[in-house]
Amino acid sequence: MSQIFRVERTKNYTVMSNQYFKNKSLSLKARGLLSLMLSLPDDWNYNMQGLTSLSRDGIDSVRSAIKELEHHGYVQRNIVRNEYGMFTDTEYIIREVPLGQEND
Known part of the structure; x- marks a missing residue:
């Protein structure tokens, strides 16, 4: 028999x-x-180094x-470029339900 302990x-x-x-x-994994990404504030910087800093896993694991998650439609990464076409940032779109299955 198993028991579940829950916290209020x-x-x-x-x-x-x-x-x-x-x-x-x-x-x-x-x-x-x-789950970790969904628990972070909307304005959090979702770069690889930041995500790696939140666990003991290395950057390759993250x-x-x-x-x-990208392959399954839960995460979408968009490259952000400035007016000169130079890379400036990466925008992350994180979904609880994969892209294309929102209405299922």
Whole structure:
């Protein structure tokens, strides 16, 4: 028999969709990273170094999880360029439900 211990959630918690938790095509690493990303404030800088600083995983591990999430439509990365066409930043769009499945 198993027991579940729950903490009363009155502040500092995140409500997320169960959809991606149950998606068997995602690794546990990708699910965990997506959960972490969804728990961060909207204005947080989602660069590789910043995401790596939030866990003990290295940058290669974080990069592979991002690629997996991109492949499945949960993360979209857009290159931001200035008026001279030079790279200035990366914009991240993070979804609880993958692109194209929003109305399912």
